[in-house]
Amino acid sequence: MTYAPAAIVFTDLDGTLLDHHSYDYSAAIPALNLLKSLDIPVVLASSKTAAELAPLRAELGLVACPAIVENGAGVLQPHESADTIQSEDYAYIRATLDQSPVELRQYFNGFGDISDVEVAQITGLPLANARLARQRCFSEPGLWTGTNQQRETFLAHLADHDISARQGGRFLTLSRGKTKADHLASICNRYGNPKVIALGDAPNDLEMLLAADIPVLIRNPDAAPLSGLTAPQNARLMRSTLTGPAGWNEMIQKIVPTLTHSQEGD
Template sequence: MTDLPPDRPLIVFTDLDGTLLDHETYAFAAAEPALALLRERAVPLILASSKTAAEIAPIRSELGFGDCPAIVENGAGVLAPEGGEAEAAADDYQRLRAIVATAPADLRRHFSGFSDMGVQGITAATGLPADAARLAATRRFSEPGLWSGGADERARFVAWLERHGVHARSGGRFLTLSFGGTKAGRMEAIASRIFPDARPFIVALGDAPNDVEMLEAADRAFIVANPHGTGVPRLSGEDDGTVTRTADPGPSGWNGALLGLLSG
């Protein structure tokens, strides 16, 4: 197990759904002890999620970390700290939808993106109330969706998208399409921006395959148990203890992992 080095500032990056937020209820009360300790020690907490900026902003404020940037839409964009300048507007989402619309019909019919679902469909797929589903539909960089076909068809769909410059990533429940940008890439850039004169000690927490690069790029990482998701494959860091798995799922596991690290 890796101890916190006393000569390096600490920064924490975390996924939301199934990690800091409960998979079913989206609550984070079980993580409050660790959140309070991070706030007390002025440790930056960077939310990194497939959620949109419109979804993440109120969550970030409620958590008490409005002064920190956030990674949105699975790394496709960044939300500035409260009061900061927003990332320049982009037409990525419309270009993305146009490309997906031209996919072979026998493959396209198996992908139901948020733009296809509408607010009602997003509510049914996520359990979010209508107001929250509207925020989830406010996309700028990426398109999550549900895949209804088989594994072979999915592989063909992903390969077709790649040939057209679109990347596909699996999350806890959705296949998310974008023009690139990853949580890991954003993580390094944000850490350097917050601590320009020091090499911060980066901690990352996640529960799904789309978190793997972020977990592997961190100095210390925790795979939070999520019995509802597809799971994270065994990572090389698990052999030397730089990556560990929590026994408890969601915010309870998140809380235990960080409390153990901060008190170690």
Template sequence: MTKAALIVFTDLDGTLLDHETYSHAAAGPALQRLRERGIPVILASSKTAAEVAPLRAEIGLSAYPAIIENGAGILPAHGSSARDAGDYARIRAALDMVPAELRRHFIGFGDMSDAEVARSTGLDLNRARLARQRNHSEPGEWTGNDEERAAFERHLADRGITARYGGRYLTLSLGGTKADRMDEIAALYGQPRRIALGDAPNDLEMLLASDVPVLIRNPHARPLPPMPKDQAGHILKSTRTGPAGWNEMILSLLSEAISRQTGA
């Protein structure tokens, strides 16, 4: 791939997409400016390939790879929602090996119908169907106590499966984070300077792995966990929410970069 001087990694919901409408329209001017300068924009989401591929095409970013399922996998540039479910099959097989008294406390998306996932997530039926087309990870509702969860996770760890809480769901994967995938994708473009934008605690690893971390204001998200002052002070914060805040910060950062280049 062509080397780049700058690369942008961005979360979707509450960041590039509006929390309520899921629209990216307010980020249009910044996206156009990035497009004109040939700066890669990499979507990084908990969504599946089936969910991300049409969104990426709608935004006009299909020429770039995307990070899917919270860093458990990568959707290649120009890739479709075609499934390679090997990782997912391995996770589901590992679940079958967990003792029944523990397994009953985990209700994964693979244990639910489209309608049940829609009720659990608040997605419409079509989006719930796409969310169930998983490649690399299995989110689920945990109904047991902490002690039972620890035992459940030990059984999975013996089979190479990692469990992480991401808010509502306990998500199982073969490991990997958004930050890990950032390293892989940045290498494709010659390790350019990285801007990362997110709105919630599950974006923190990605933000801290960037050169320019940007927290997009989201009154619906949990605050970031306490951090050392040097890390906290390094994070830029938008004044506006969602794609309007994304637009605000990207345009400001591009203006600063241009000023440095011209010596203005």
């Protein structure tokens, strides 16, 4: 990069930058404008596909920043469009699935095995959004219908082929093992390793938050409580009093001036 920003922001979307129910971000606009005025990059980090995330990144005026997609399985590069991503990860996962023993494979029903209409029915997404959610580059979510023992045998088979799995609230998602936190260091390096602010609202954001210099938990009454934190980790977490984009705005407005004033004093 040709400049060294005072900080870099990594942010989850649903329940954090976007309202948990309406998906509106208008309450965060003042903080977004502040970051833009200071040339502080904002890296969106989401479970969404590149096809889903690219329009929102453009709407937010963040096309010059990379975005972490598919829960960290891959990265949408600056100015890149979803249809120009060059990755063999998804094709490899699908090929490995197709070569798996049928007595295990039959219990995993991935997005590549079902239609846009079926994804819409399972997720509640509008059909157009379901179509974008199926345009995958790096990972494969699906429903597991076998027993726990069969699941463990299935996952062991995939692990032998360098494919890992994470169980979410609904889907078992297969990937090559990358997470949101894995991309944090490499993206920061592009910007000269500035202070990292990371914002999230749920347990699946915790790994990214703890990898940041300034971890921020956005209040979300609908999210599961965090568990397994050590006392020092819990003490490091900053917490918003407001929810969603209002909480995002609250914390960015609180944190960023302290960083820029500190940089001016150096």
